[in-house]
Amino acid sequence: MQRSDLKTIVAVEQLSNPHPWSSGQFLSELDNSCSVIELLCLDDKIAAFLCSWLVVDELHIHNVATHPDYRRQGLALKLMTRRAELAKNSGAVVALLEVRAHNTGAIRLYERLGYRQNGRRRRYYADGEDAVLMECDLTA
Numbered sequence: 001m002q003r004s005d006l007k008t009i010v011a012v013e014q015l016s017n018p019h020p021w022s023s024g025q026f027l028s029e030l031d032n033s034c035s036v037i038e039l040l041c042l043d044d045k046i047a048a049f050l051c052s053w054l055v056v057d058e059l060h061i062h063n064v065a066t067h068p069d070y071r072r073q074g075l076a077l078k079l080m081t082r083r084a085e086l087a088k089n090s091g092a093v094v095a096l097l098e099v100r101a102h103n104t105g106a107i108r109l110y111e112r113l114g115y116r117q118n119g120r121r122r123r124y125y126a127d128g129e130d131a132v133l134m135e136c137d138l139t140a
C-alpha cells in the first residue's frame, strides 16, 4: 500500500466492516515499521487488502477485506497464504488473530488456512461482542 491507495482502501474497508478503520488508522500503519499492508488488484482495481504485523517470530493478522464484488474467488485465501509464506521465510513460527464471534465467514476462511480457535475474550469489542482468538502453527 502507498499513500495514494488510501482512498480506495478506505472505501473497501467501509463496504466490508460495520466498524471500519479510519483513514488515520491506515496511515498510522504506514508509519509502523512492523506493519505491512498488501493489496491484491484485479481489473486495475484494488480488490482485497491484508494488514499484518511481523513481531519477532509471530505474524499478527490485523485486518483483511475483499471488495464485495470480488468475494468467494479465493482472494483473501491467496493474500493470507502468501503472507504466511513470506513471514515463515523471515522466521515466523506462529500466526495469531482475533475475530468477532459472529463473523462466521471469516472464521471459516481462517479455519481453511489451518487456524484453530484457542481462546475467547468476553465483550472485547466496544459494542460488547466477544472476540474469538485463533492461532496457526506455521511450522506444521
Ligand SMILES: CC(C)(COP(=O)(O)OP(=O)(O)OC[C@H]1O[C@@H](n2cnc3c(N)ncnc32)[C@H](O)[C@@H]1OP(=O)(O)O)[C@@H](O)C(=O)NCCC(=O)NCCS
Pocket: 016, 017, 048, 062, 063, 064, 065, 066, 067, 070, 071, 072, 073, 074, 075, 076, 077, 078, 099, 103, 104, 105, 106, 108, 109, 110, 112
Ligand atoms: C472474510 C473475507 C475477507 C473473505 O474474503 P474472500 O476473498 O471472499 O475469501 P475467499 O474467496 O478467499 O474464501 C476462501 C474460503 O474461505 C471460506 N469463506 C470465505 N468467506 C466465507 C463466507 N462468507 N462464508 C463461509 N465461508 C467463507 C470458504 O471456505 C472459502 O472457500 P470457497 O469459496 O471455496 O467455499 C470477506 O468476506 C470480507 O471482506 N468480509 C468483510 C470483512 C471481514 O469480515 N474481514 C475479516 C475480519 S477482520
